[in-house]
Amino acid sequence: MFLIECPWCGPRDETEFSYGGEAHIARPVGGGHDMTNAEWGHYVFHRTNPKGLHRERWVHSHGCRRWFNVVRDTVSHEFLLIYKPGEKPDLPALPKSPEPPDGPGR
């Protein structure tokens, strides 16, 4: 269970929020009329899905209903940066990710 710091409302329970997937995926310029099918496929379906720091979007669905961006570690689940739309601060240094409590596994 996360405690997420909404940039407008402050820290709130995870259940008030919805996850919005990877952030900063720009729509194709000019409608993408000259893009190939492979480029469209890449834009629509392919994600970085990193193990480590991930820029992603959340929305405070049951609060102010506003979107914002976060940088989260996908192993430790720690929220390292939270910032408003239109901003894009540099990634922080990667903290050392602890192994999951039940061993390395996969």
Add this chain to the structure above:
Amino acid sequence: MRYSIFSLARNALSYHEKWPEAWRSPAPKPAYDVVIVGGGGHGLATAYYLAKEHGITNVAVIEKGWLGGGNTGRNTTIIRSNYLWDESAAIYEKSLKLYEGLSQDLNYNIMLSQRGVLNLAHNEHDLKELSRRVNAIRLNGIDSEILTPTEIKKLVPIINVSPDLRYPILGASLQRRGGVARHDAVAWGYARAADAHGVDIIQNCEVTDFLVEDGQVQGVETTQGAIRAGKVGVVVAGHASVMAAKAGFRMPVESHPLQALVSEPIKPVLDCVVMSNAVHVYVSQSDKGELVIGAGIDAYTSYGQRGSFHTIEGQIGAITELFPIFSRLRQLRQWGGIVDTCPDASPIISKTPVDHLYFNCGWGTGGFKATPGSGWAFAHTIARDEPHPINAPFSLDRFSTGVLIDEHGAAAVAH
């Protein structure tokens, strides 16, 4: 040694202290014809069918942890083939057919129990969708039938079919050939059988990079040194994106936590698998008496093998509504695995932009039921350097051609 009643009796005389190891633990050779990355059920099945069906025995399975320690050992062991689309029906039914003969084929008891899989409908739309799916499944020659609430109650006496439920049970589909199997035994059985064909199973060895020359894979770099290989097959579930990034391309998958839990053991009360799409929970009772309960993924991406409490709370709410007698039970264990979900909820068994490098991933929350079929089709893809007609529709290029196999909602439950 062949397992049989005689070997059991013979070893009983020596107090079961002289059983030979089920598979060797060799040091890796410098080169193999095929290297399989990932020693879960799918990877071990791939190695077994490479040897058995295609005569390729100079094979290594490389596993960073222990065999079946990932999703193979974390799933809720449900097996079924009641899928809507023809492409899905073909591969999942192939898998179920292989499961039906697997204990004999591997000489290893995988404890397959075809106790039936019920999929509940809770509203008018569910019922119509269920009828459509049952008809589609039957047209594909797969068993499926519709049950009324009275028939459901007869089959599962402890279920609550009262019309007063918040989401009342209006009907269900039943696949009688569906059921459960012992998940560890599937991994161990494939490992033992592959090893008997000469496959090297190398545990505690992590693949850290791929050796690629002129767009063709030449082997893998591991924590135990470089291993050359003519072909490399990657079957790493939640870490598919991580491995694809090492090879220089992206996969259309995202990794999510999928949680499951078991109750304390009780006397037998439930002798089939019950799944509900609408209230989203599935349950079966293990041979030990524990109720094995699962539901959907946590929404966010993760590699942490754990999820959030409210996801568990949601499935417990659903299960206690369907089965009021479960409300007094205590939870014994809860855990999470990392599943690689595809945008169309169908897997990828495919060649990749790198020659002789193959990926088998994207099984999402439903990989266990597909273990034999997945390995069988992937072995064919690797051996022939082209997909079998069964897995050709599950190629990577469907995400640019647009020919998706959209099993979201078409599957009986978010799978």
